[in-house]
Amino acid sequence: MPLFSGRCLSTAKLVGKTALVTGCNTGIGKETVMDFYKRGAKVIMACRSLERAEEAKTDIENRCKDLPDTGKIILAKCDLTSLKSVRDFAQNVLDTEPQINILVNNAGVMMCPKSETEDGFEMQLGTNHLAHFLLTMLLLPRIRSSTPARIVTVSSKAHIRYGINFDDLNYKSRNYNAAEAYSQSKLANVLFSRELAAKLKEHNIEGISTYSLHPGLIKTELGRHLNETLFWGARKVIGFVLAPFLKTPELGAQTTIYCAVDEKCANETGLYYSDCVVTSPSPKALNDEYAKKLWEKSVELVKLGDFNPFTAADPGVKTLLERAEEAKTDIENRCKDLPDTGKIILAKCDLTSLKSVRDFAQNVLDTEPQINILVNNAGVMMCPKSETEDGFEMQLGTNHLAHFLLTMLLLPRIRSSTPARIVTVSSKAHIRYGINFDDLNYKSRNYNAAEAYSQSKLANVLFSRELAAKLKEHNIEGISTYSLHPGLIKTELGRHLNETLFWGARKVIGFVLAPFLKTPELGAQTTIYCAVDEKCANETGLYYSDCVVTSPSPKALNDEYAKKLWEKSVELVKLGDFNPFTAADPGVKTL
Template sequence: MCLFSAKCTSEARLDSKTAVITGANTGIGKCTVQDFYTRGCRVVMACRDVEKAKQAVNEIKDACKNLENLGTILVIRLDLSSLQSVRACAEQLLKSEERIHLLINNAGVMMCPESRTEDGFETQLGTNHLGHFLFTMLLLPRICHSAPARIVNVSSMAHDSIRIDLGDLNWEKKTYNTLSSYRQSKLANILFTKELASKLEERGVSGVTTYALHPGVIQTDLWRHLKSSFWVITLLLRIFSWTIKTPLQGAQTTIYCAVDENCADQSGLYYAECAEKEPSESALNEEDAKGLWDLSWKMVGLDQQYDPFFTPAK
């Protein structure tokens, strides 16, 4: 257990609010669901494995059985490595949810072996960035309609010391490197957060704020590929176990960005330990952020005429 970990101290309630959380059946996603549930929120868990998600719901409800003023939890299927699944999930949510006040883009894969999604994207890029990019764009009109609303993207300190490669974002020309691919996907999360904040401001959309964050080093299922491929990682995890967070500790900055009053008017920034932090120089590159946005739009097949910032009359 990490000996030094910030905690979100906000007691804000989420009664009558709806949150969508991706990858929510385990790790920090599951802890985020439980926190929102205790605040009275209607939480939609968007997960690839529906049966595991339902099991997680039962575990959360059992843990909270003696509490009052709880919310509700629903499960919906979402496979971020499939654009068809992303579109189907978004369509279902737009039919079932009149408001979406919180979107927590939490799901991800970490340093997996080289592989491709069903749409031909490098797996880490496709899952960590492109799937969430499309999901957010499809839900954005509803989110804007629900303002005040927040969009929280779980990134990582691993984004440091790398620049986004817009010339070969999909790893089709250069030799694949699993660590560099992961780092680039996490950098993409921050650049997307910043550019989305800029475009919301440009379009005059008020009350919708965006956040990117580093949750900390956490012992979760994300480590499974590292442990099997890099023995040194296993050794380091044992040596520095006192710096590794529990999932509950790791969820605190996500929760902070989603509910805390102190950051309600902030947008497009990067956080760690429940406070604003300066990201890498590459994460502040406005030209790269715009280029990534345009390239991502094309890669996921969004129509050039589609306007995600359209806000119907409330």
């Protein structure tokens, strides 16, 4: 442990603030996240491995579980070796986060063997500088509307050792030197932070401060490549020699935290820090020409094009309705030359919230005199362990329970709109597992994403069958129910596979299955068949695939199972005394 190590002594709170930290599943990034979380911030952990990020999040939450007024941690995927990943991540943040008050460009790789990012940049320059440059530029319009804001870039004292080779930034024509490339990238960090401060000033933008820093020598995973680029055993030897001088990650994060939150430096900008005080970077890092040249080169390399982050308007977060609006416009445009098309109405309904389902259903009952077709289509597949607003396992809650409640609430209106059809989109995945009635929501068993998906899809088939049986019991005619497997389709359903299977799973599975995947248009055919075709108008309670009746799993045909699930669902969605089979249709509300 070093004799002196600066500490951030500020007790500033971050309640109501949003902070974003890159590369924070380990090392000083993780400590930084924990500090912000303790101060009450909403912290977005931008990591390349969501699995490792999830572990870090759980560890932080466990360690802070007895503290009052902690914030909230959100995980998001961002791989800095890919500009596409950075752009996707930034778009995701812009679509969903109304403010960003603190951005910490922390992630880094040190002295890795010669390699390139997806975009052909030398790995250290690409990861440590160019990706952070692009990220900061893309988020700047939102940061500009979130002032006071701070942008902290974690550099290193290693920046003083070499310069920047503008003629061959990416080692295309010179011999690779891992230490030199690290130094170049860390010098770029300081120059970027200084030039950003200058450019903000030029554009008369107030309220955003920039900071770069050396965090100290810290015992983290940063030295993971030393054995490859120095000599076998280098990591151990260097670790041993430096041991008395190494900071813990907690101490190593102090200067970052100081720059991000301390009142003392709130009015400073463009400076370089070490041990929580301003210090002088290398002369090259103070060279304005160098800084400008690097800026221009970076704009060109990350293909910023015409986008000017200092003047571009903040696009504002996208609401669910705005996304729906885009789909509606697309459909209308594609059908604009067709005769006798119908009408599309947008309404908000978030299936992860029973309140949202109830509000939506009430809205429909208040305004729509009839509902002839209900398609329970929405679904999530194999997401990481998470819960809906009401504490249900995410897949069961979204795919089954929310649709169960929606159907129940709308049934009085559907009963007065016959002939009507209720179509529930299930999946062949329902055959793989069963329903664990003792622990539907994975409160006491280990979570298995595939099993939870299968359980929710089995629930879809059982619900559809039992609904048909109950309609018959109540002598209700004119309503048919259908459940179906739509096929394997190229949609966004696999978005969580990389998190719950393995990194790259989405690509690998997509590649292997490519010859068998349907287009979304073909994937919708069985739903459409069940909803409109005369051929199946008199069928009910059956299961379909490729527009024909087919057999679901034996469990899906088990009536006891179906009845038990029905009762459990009634209880979980708190249907209470409401009987959808006998309740009177409330009728639409007049003006």
